[in-house]
Amino acid sequence: MLKSALSLGYAVQRFAFPLFAGLAIGLMVLSRIEHPAVSSVRAQAVDVLAPVIAVVSRPMAAIDSGIARIDHFFDVYEENAVLREENRRLLHWQATARQLDAENKDFRELLSTVAEPRNAFVTARMIGMSSGTFVRTALINAGSQDGIAVGQAAVTDDGVMGRIVELGTRSARILLLTDLNSRVPVALESSRAPALVAGDNSNMLSLMFVADGANVQIGERLVTSGEGGMLPPGLPVGVVTGFEEGIWYVTPFVDPARAEFVRVLDYALPGLLPTTREAGATGQPW
Amino acid sequence: MDGKIGKLRQALVALAPPLTGIVLVLITATPLYIGHVGQIMPQMGVIAVFFWVIYRPDLMTYGAAFAIGLVADLVTGAPLGVSALVLLVVRRVVLAQQRFFIGKPFHVLWSGFALIALPAALLQWLLASIYLFAGLEILPVLLQAALTTILFPPVSWVLTRCQLLLPMPRTPLHNRG
Incomplete structure (x- = not known):
């Protein structure tokens, strides 16, 4: 009994590499031929992992923003000058945009244009x-x-x-x-x-x-x-x-x-695209 | 009662190496931006497999290496199976050299890791190139291997802390697989 269990364990050990390597290659082939099971499993697995990633990403995000802050500290003077210049230009553009917006509105009213659908986001x-x-x-x-x-x-x-x-x-x-x-x-x-x-x-x-x-x-x-x-x-x-x-x-x-x-x-264009999609649907390879 | 706790303990010990590997992979899946290096992601899975195969080959099995690779592929959106296959090969190659690394000073271990990280990155590049049927750029791959090698000392320091928490195996370790 013990002997057979040991030899089974030995066999598993021995064939583990070809077994798992075959599995990996099989997965690559399945994802290459865009098998629907692969994309749905992938979407579901990421669903499960998403909260975990969100938690472990917090310390990294903190490090990231720390580095960015140090980065900014060194060029704060030049950045200020650039921003002042940009602000001056943008104020000019804002005036232009307001003027065009008002003009546009007048023209739309004159022509009775159909309103474009607004984007929800x-x-x-x-x-x-x-x-x-x-x-x-x-x-x-x-x-x-x-x-x-x-x-x-x-x-x-x-x-x-x-x-x-x-x-x-x-x-x-x-x-x-x-x-x-x-x-x-x-x-x-x-x-x-x-x-x-x-x-x-x-x-x-x-x-x-x-x-x-x-x-x-x-x-x-x-x-x-x-x-x-x-x-x-x-x-x-x-x-x-x-x-x-x-x-x-x-x-x-x-x-x-x-x-x-x-x-x-x-950006819903009525009638152009199917509106309901199942979770796990995918539109691209892998 | 005692038996149950014992079993739970055993399971936790057995799962520690793959879990540390998966956590490392998840950490590097998050956006991090350090100058131009931000576009390159280190291969944490290779570090985890290399480390654990040397110190606890009984716990870093082929199944564990496969699982870490699969999580890496799932999270990064890479073709499923590519990282898994790379980590399986890493385990096999490192296992063959495991006796050599045991008890060696850290710089030997680190050099050994560099010799593994580069071919591992190249293998991944080759597999992805075949998969996508496109000649992918090689420079990012070399940078990836370099970044992974640079990160080896701090990551292995953390893994050493984890390893010291684990009870020693009952049977002496020997070359397996």
Whole structure:
């Protein structure tokens, strides 16, 4: 009896490596072929882990803000000068915006324009970030119970951060603009020419499929075009900062590593997208 | 009653290594921004598996390494199974060298870790490249291995405190697996 138990233990020990390695490879294959079970298990597991991450992230967040404070302390003088200058410019823009807003309102009334649907949004805390070599995603502590759905845009004050790709009941995963699988339809701000920004797991985005004849220049700002109905039009995405080997490079406005809270926009275009999605639904590979 | 408490104690001891590994993985899943390093995440799982395989190979089993890797994949959103496979390989390689590391001064241990961390990061890079069918950049991988190596001393100090809390195994440790 004891002997057989020992030999069973020995067999398990002996075959544990091939057994678990096979299991790992099997999981990789399942997630590669986008088996629905994998994404639902993943969403549920993250749901369970989300509160734990939220707790262990607090000390890290404190360290993080401590480092930021020390950082700021050293350049407080220069920053003050920059802010004064920026404030002066913004006050000017505010006056212009007010004037345009009033003008716009008058024109809308004159033309009896149909009001655009206002965006509803949910604000959530960033609880996890994988800025690894392989994926660029972020976790937030709100999910389907808070009204979040797959495909919705995640934005900060600076602009678009990404969109929801994986959904649990109380957690969700954002695919960042910089991820290898991220493609977002944009428009050049000056000419409204359509294009696509694509991520490649680096900190920069590349501009693809620029319309023929569009005059791209360094410093050109890009906003979402609203094409495809996934993201609301007009959200700031990034600015063209380089040109190398025939490709325009774009620096995104949002630095996800610096964001503490994100807003998830519910941009519901009636009839265009299915409105109800189950928890565990996913819209992207793995 | 005593038996129950004994069993609970045993279970806690057995779960301590994988749990410390999982906590380390969860800590590094949170946003932390240190200048340009903020974009690189250290592989805490590799530290945990390396440490425990050397000091308590009986408690850091293949199953435990697999579980830590799976949690890392789940949390980071990486392809499921990639980190798990990397940690299984790390356990196997370190286990073969375990006798060498026992009783050696810390700098030997640290150098040994550096020799494991780099191939581990490269293996992960290779698996992810095959999975995504894209040539991923290699520089972040090298930085990741370097950051993990730099973090080894403080993390292993904490793990040593945990290890001292655990009762010694009844049977002497020997090479297994």
